[in-house]
Amino acid sequence: KAGVTQTPRYLIKTRGQQVTLSCSPISGHRSVSWYQQTPGQGLQFLFEYFSETQRNKGNFPGRFSGRQFSNSRSEMNVSTLELGDSALYLCASSLPTGPHDYGYTFGSGTRLTVV
Amino acid sequence: SQQGEEDPQALSIQEGENATMNCSYKTSINNLQWYRQNSGRGLVHLILIRSNEREKHSGRLRVTLDTSKKSSSLLITASRAADTASYFCATDVTSGSRLTFGEGTQLTVNP
Numbered sequence: 001k002a003g004v005t006q007t008p009r010y011l012i013k014t015r016g017q018q019v020t021l022s023c024s025p026i027s028g029h030r031s032v033s034w035y036q037q038t039p040g041q042g043l044q045f046l047f048e049y050f051s052e053t054q055r056n057k058g059n060f061p062g063r064f065s066g067r068q069f070s071n072s073r074s075e076m077n078v079s080t081l082e083l084g085d086s087a088l089y090l091c092a093s094s095l096p097t098g099p100h101d102y103g104y105t106f107g108s109g110t111r112l113t114v115v
Numbered sequence: 116s117q118q119g120e121e122d123p124q125a126l127s128i129q130e131g132e133n134a135t136m137n138c139s140y141k142t143s144i145n146n147l148q149w150y151r152q153n154s155g156r157g158l159v160h161l162i163l164i165r166s167n168e169r170e171k172h173s174g175r176l177r178v179t180l181d182t183s184k185k186s187s188s189l190l191i192t193a194s195r196a197a198d199t200a201s202y203f204c205a206t207d208v209t210s211g212s213r214l215t216f217g218e219g220t221q222l223t224v225n226p
Contacts, residue, residue, distance in 0.1 A: 004157075033213060043203065043216035056213050088155060092214075103148045103160030104214065111155070 002026065004093050006107035013114050018079040021110045025072050025093030031055075032074040033104065034066060037088040046089075049074050081114045088112075121204060121217040129225050134191040136220040138204030139184075145207050147180055148214065149189050152201045161189075161202075194224045 005024040013019050025032050033056075034046040045058040049068035066076040072093075078085055088111050092104040122137045140147070146165045150158040164171045164180045164187070171178045177190040191198055201221050205214040 035214075035216075042218050043205075043214075045213045045215065048213055058213070090157060092158075103150070103163050104158075105160065106150075106158040108157040109155075 004091055004105050004107035006089075006091050006110050008110060009108065010111045011113070013081050013112065015081055015083060015114055017081050018077060019081060019112060020075055020077045021089055021091075021112075023074045023076075023091030023093075023107060025074070025091075026105055029093035029095060029105070030072050031094045032068055032072065033092045033094075034074070034076050035090045035092065036060075037090060037109075038084075038086070043090075046076065078112075083114050086112060086114045121202075121220045123220060124218065125221045125223070127223040127225065128194060130194060130196055132194055132224075134194050134198070134222055134224070136189045136202050136204075136222070138187045138189070138217050140187075140204075140206045140215075140217070141185065142206070142208060144182075145209060147178075147187050148205045148207065149176075149178060149187075150203045150205060150216075152203065152219075154200075158203065191222075194222075196224050196226045198222060199224045 007022045031050045033048040035043050037043045047066050048056040052068045063079045068074045088109045090109045091107045094104045120139050128134055144166055146163055148163045149161040152158050162173045162176055162178050164178050175192045180187045201219045203219045204217040
């Protein structure tokens with residue numbers, strides 16, 4: 001079966017711009033989570049969506065937002081980009097009842113560079 | 116903020132040797148998971164151990180969990196050059212909502 005698909009793979013944006021990243025989960029997975037990975041802060045949870053509703057949110061400013069569509073695909077948006085937003089953004093999907101023995105399935109990520 | 120710490124931060128061994136990585140965490144958990152990441156790519160799930168389990172095996176991987184000490188270890192036996200990667204532990208407090216990751220161990224296996 002197809003894995004978690006994230007697009008685009010690489011992105012370069014200028015400070016002040018906004019960006020939208022996309023994530024298509026594994027078929028049948030209705031929970032989608034987003035993580036930010038930076039050398040300084042490591043892997044940090046952004047938010048999680050299930051059935052088009054945000055179920056959990058991490059400690060990030062309101063410039064970071066997301067949504068989930070009826071087909072479980074998710075997007076995250078970052079407005080007014082700052083240099084510190086440069087990171088690898090990872091999306092993960094899982095069954096709605098939790099990771100069971102299979103954990104979360106991660107996409108390959110979107111590498112965002114803000115210049 | 117990170118849930119826990121991993122130790123060591125970096126580990127370099129020869130092919131065929133065993134590699135042990137340790138993870139400590141701070142709060143009660145539902146389960147603990149280990150992931151591998153190759154050179155800035157996505158994370159690959161390796162193994163999940165629940166809070167009521169003490170040890171789990173999967174192929175060349177052995178994971179232990181000590182909830183009284185809030186710590187876990189990952190043992191990779193008979194390591195291969197292809198095992199070279201970063202390894203992260205991640206705790207799941209409520210089972211299915213969010214993961215809190217450790218800082219990771221960079222493992223280098225020399226041929």
